[in-house]
Amino acid sequence: MLAINVPADGLFLAVQNKAAGDYSKENCERIIHAYIGKMLEAKPDVILLNACYRRALTPSEVFDSYLYDVETDSDGYACRDAEGKSIKTLSPVSDNVSKYFASFFKCARVLLSRGIDIYQMAIDRIRESDTQVYLSLRMNDGHYTGNAAVNSSFAVKDGGKHTVEHDGVNLDFSQSVVQNYFLAYITELLENYDIDGIELDWLRFPGILPQQKRADRSIIRDYMQRVRRLMDAYNERLCLAVRVLPTEEENLAEGLDVCGWIANGCADMLTVENFYVPTNYELPIARWREAIAKRNRENKPYLLYCGSDWAVACTPRYSVAMSPALVRGFADTCLAEGADGVYLFNFFEEDDTSSFELVEDASGAHLENCFVTRMIAARHPEALPRRYVHIGNDTKRYPIALGQGESYAFSQTKKNLSDRVRLVIGTDTDAPLRITVGDAAPMAEERIQAPEGFAYIPREEIGKQGEFIYAVTQAAPVVRSVTLSADAVKENAVIEIRNMHAEDVKILWLETVCE
Numbered sequence: 467m468l469a470i471n472v473p474a475d476g477l478f479l480a481v482q483n484k485a486a487g488d489y490s491k492e493n494c495e496r497i498i499h500a501y502i503g504k505m506l507e508a509k510p511d512v513i514l515l516n517a518c519y520r521r522a523l524t525p526s527e528v529f530d531s532y533l534y535d536v537e538t539d540s541d542g543y544a545c546r547d548a549e550g551k552s553i554k555t556l557s558p559v560s561d562n563v564s565k566y567f568a569s570f571f572k573c574a575r576v577l578l579s580r581g582i583d584i585y586q587m588a589i590d591r592i593r594e595s596d597t598q599v600y601l602s603l604r605m606n607d608g609h610y611t612g613n614a615a616v617n618s619s620f621a622v623k624d625g626g627k628h629t630v631e632h633d634g635v636n637l638d639f640s641q642s643v644v645q646n647y648f649l650a651y652i653t654e655l656l657e658n659y660d661i662d663g664i665e666l667d668w669l670r671f672p673g674i675l676p677q678q679k680r681a682d683r684s685i686i687r688d689y690m691q692r693v694r695r696l697m698d699a700y701n702e703r704l705c706l707a708v709r710v711l712p713t714e715e716e717n718l719a720e721g722l723d724v725c726g727w728i729a730n731g732c733a734d735m736l737t738v739e740n741f742y743v744p745t746n747y748e749l750p751i752a753r754w755r756e757a758i759a760k761r762n763r764e765n766k767p768y769l770l771y772c773g774s775d776w777a778v779a780c781t782p783r784y785s786v787a788m789s790p791a792l793v794r795g796f797a798d799t800c801l802a803e804g805a806d807g808v809y810l811f812n813f814f815e816e817d818d819t820s821s822f823e824l825v826e827d828a829s830g831a832h833l834e835n836c837f838v839t840r841m842i843a844a845r846h847p848e849a850l851p852r853r854y855v856h857i858g859n860d861t862k863r864y865p866i867a868l869g870q871g872e873s874y875a876f877s878q879t880k881k882n883l884s885d886r887v888r889l890v891i892g893t894d895t896d897a898p899l900r901i902t903v904g905d906a907a908p909m910a911e912e913r914i915q916a917p918e919g920f921a922y923i924p925r926e927e928i929g930k931q932g933e934f935i936y937a938v939t940q941a942a943p944v945v946r947s948v949t950l951s952a953d954a955v956k957e958n959a960v961i962e963i964r965n966m967h968a969e970d971v972k973i974l975w976l977e978t979v980c981e
Contacts, residue, residue: 467807468844469512469737469771470505471602471665474523475570476814477501477515477584482573491582498587504815506595508841511807513592514602514665514707515585517655519609520618523574524585524658527552529651530618532571533578538620542646560615567609571616589659600663600707601655603648604670611635620647636673640685649696656700663705663734664697666690668722669741672711675721683723690732707735709773709809712749714757728768729761737809739773743785747778747796747855751803769807772800776812776820778855780864781892781974783928784941788813789823790836790843791979795854798847802881808844813837824920824936831917833936848882856976865894865972873964874973880955884980887950889961890914892942892975897967899946903954914938914945942974950978 480501481494505513517524522531528544530536534554537545544552559575561568577584585601592599610616611634626634628644637644652664668674668686675685690706697704710724711717717724727733738754740746749772758768774796777785786792797808815821815837822833823840843849856878857864866874878889891899891911900908916922916939923940939945953959955978965971 467512467769467771468508468510468841469514469807469809470508470510470813470841471514471516471809471811472505472588473812473814474516474519474574475567477588478523478570478573478577480815481577481584482569489576489580489582491580494577494582494584495587498584499591501815502588502591504838505841506592506597507838508845510597510841512598512600512662514600515588516604516667517585517601518603518651519607520611520616520621521557522651524655525578525581525583526651526654527554528654529647530557530620531578532574533557535619538623538643538647540643542620542643543650557619558614560613563610563613563616567616586659589661593660598662598705600665600705601659601661602665602667602707602709603651604667605639605648606636606671606674608635608671630673630676636671638676639674639689640676640679645689645692649692652693652696656697656704661704663707664693665707665709665735666693667709668720669709669711669739672720672741680719680721683718683721683726686721687723687726687730687732690727691730694732705734706732707737708733709737709739712738712740712746714754725758725761728758728766729763731766733768735769735771737771737773739809739811740775743775743777744779744857745774745777745788745792745796745855746857747799748857749800749803749805751800751805755804770805771807771809772796772805773809773811777934780855780857780976781941782864783925784923784935786938786941787820787822787934787936788840789853789936790840791851791853792855793840793843794847794849795852795978795980797844798852798880798882799854801847810841810844813841820934822936824917826917831920850884850981852882852884852980854878854880854978854980856978865974867970867972868963868965869970870965870968873962875960875962876976877958877960878955878978879959880978880980882980883952883955886981887952887955888947888979888981889950889954890938890945890947890975890977890979891963891973892938892945894943894972894974895967895969896944897965897969897971899971900964900966901948902962902964903950903959909948909950911946911948914947916940916945938975938977945975947979
């Protein structure tokens with residue numbers, strides 16, 4: 467199964483970049499329908515539309531939007547005038563943010579002021595297909611929380627008392643006023659849109675309870691039950707989805723008893739994912755299944771998705787955009803390990819960003835738009851090429867430093883093999899390495915040359931050329947590969963990399979490539 471989460475900036479920037487100044491309802495509808503149509507080429511089972519950051523992107527009478535601040539009472543509900551209309555004031559504007567973010571919410575402000583609802587347009591287009599549509603809510607967000615135009619007035623009112631540290635940043639969901647504020651918004655969405663589900667995105671951002679209350683798992687459990695009852699009142703077949711941190715332990719530490727939500731019938735769809743990058747090819751799916759089974763005595767049905775962000779990162783500060791080959795490797799790993807589906811987050815189209823891949827052909831190395839092809843790739847994880855990135859074990863993360871004679875050992879088990887399988891290793895120096903599989907003789911290595919224009923980027927240059935990179939050779943000054951036999955990627959086959967140099971060497975990147 468395949469789920470695609472469409473970020474709000476993706477929708478609005480599609481309009482801004484293609485409208486040519488014409489923000490008429492007809493032109494916006496044409497752009498949104500075409501944009502959603504591209505995603506539908508991947509035949510996703512679910513498209514989730516991200517409806518809010520700290521402010522709503524949908525027209526709202528109960529939740530601060532990018533056009534209005536909504537006055538709320540002491541219970542978190544919108545204050546009403548004598549005619550029953552919510553009391554609103556124009557939200558502030560600011561240019562004191564990145565050009566990217568400023569352009570996105572300025573476009574939102576224009577459309578909202580004209581009564582143009584691109585969410586309704588997107589839902590109408592999705593309804594023409596067999597794909598289900600959910601609305602996704604960020605329960606917190608960290609973008610420019612100090613900026614009044616981006617942050618909500620609700621977060622900073624009364625000295626920020628509704629936030630965890632009373633600083634206007636993370637909303638405190640132990641407070642009924644915060645819970646009610648979101649419940650009112652969920653109610654509005656259910657009333658206004660024909661949808662199949664709601665996702666509560668607890669992953670954006672962690673830190674939803676004060677430290678001293680995180681051991682009390684009943685706080686969010688009870689809130690989840692409130693949301694479930696609200697949704698059931700509209701339609702018992704509506705899906706309540708959640709997006710959370712990758713391990714049960716990490717979620718419990720935040721006060722999120724995810725297994726309990728499934729056991730008590732609150733959550734129908736679970737997506738586990740790293741917070742932002744790196745995309746994690748080694749999500750603990752079996753451990754999740756086991757932990758849920760212990761609690762889920764009534765066998766409440768649920769779906770477990772594995773989430774990928776727009777990029778995969780190993781070395782500090784480097785993020786390689788997810789190409790179709792990387793998507794196939796991620797999807798293949800998750801599905802082979804027992805996930806029900808793959809969830810693609812932040813996969814959207816914008817010029818010169820993550821929707822491009824490095825291609826080498828007769829004309830040389832260049833970037834090609836892969837917006838559609840990398841989503842389609844998630845539907846065909848058995849196709850070639852496939853790339854699997856190893857992110858390190860529980861005790862060592864990148865960079866992995868090896869002193870003289872020290873080694874790093876790991877298993878890279880893959881079930882869908884091909885005629886040619888390579889291990890790609892990125893290091894900080896040209897130091898000699900000995901690479902072995904089990905008791906076999908050391909393997910001969912080949913050097914991977916950087917395509918012109920895509921050579922290693924020194925740390926001090928990051929940010930000057932953009933945060934996105936498109937090749938392993940941009941992340942490590944030295945990249946080498948060895949050809950692996952089928953035995954090397956069988957279960958329990960240990961691959962060992964030993965430093966044969968007198969100086970330290972750092973492993974910056976490890977991936978297996980099936981071609």
